[in-house]
Amino acid sequence: MRILRPSHYSEMVWDIKKQRGLRDGGSIHWVVLRNRLSQLDARNKRDMEGLLRDLARRIGFQLIEGLCERVIYREMYLKGLTLLDLREKGTDITLSMSHIAARQELRRLLDALGVPQQAGGADEPEPVRAAAVG
Numbered sequence: 801m802r803i804l805r806p807s808h809y810s811e812m813v814w815d816i817k818k819q820r821g822l823r824d825g826g827s828i829h830w831v832v833l834r835n836r837l838s839q840l841d842a843r844n845k846r847d848m849e850g851l852l853r854d855l856a857r858r859i860g861f862q863l864i865e866g867l868c869e870r871v872i873y874r875e876m877y878l879k880g881l882t883l884l885d886l887r888e889k890g891t892d893i894t895l896s897m898s899h900i901a902a903r904q905e906l907r908r909l910l911d912a913l914g915v916p917q918q919a920g921g922a923d924e925p926e927p928v929r930a931a932a933v934g
Contacts, residue, residue, distance in 0.1 A: 801847055803855055814859055831913065832856065834866035864912035867905055872898045 806814065817828045832852065837845065856863040876882060876893070883906050885891055886899065893899070910917060 801851065803851055806855070806859055810855075810859065813861075817860070830861035831864055832861045833864045833909070836869040837866055839868050839870075862912075865905075865908055867909065868902075870898055870902050872896070872902060 813828070813830055817830065820828060834848070834852070852863050855861075876885070879891075879893075881891060881893070883899070883903050886893060886895065886903075907917065
């Protein structure tokens with residue numbers, strides 16, 4: 801359970817970071833996340849998390865929480881939809897707790913990347929409008 805050296809891909813990114821730093825003072829913000837993780841706790845999952853944290857310190861990338869494997873992704877894929885499409889009317893998908901959890905997970909990912917979010921998030925209820933009674 802020791803990382804002897806970075807992979808070929810990691811070395812490529814590291815080389816590009818060095819070239820940019822030397823060339824024009826620029827840099828690359830390198831973000832790594834794990835994808836399709838099981839929601840169950842597993843020893844291998846914890847071990848890999850520890851190894852990635854160690855590697856992040858050694859070669860300078862930001863490790864952020866990834867996305868879990870969810871059945872809802874497969875259901876949405878068959879309809880050509882993503883989590884972001886669920887805001888739209890006419891998707892004919894009834895939101896479940898799995899959808900809400902997945903959207904929260906996506907929000908955490910976007911926050912970690914520094915992506916600004918729109919006001920009136922998808923999980924917020926529609927504003928109540930007063931109806932005229934007459």
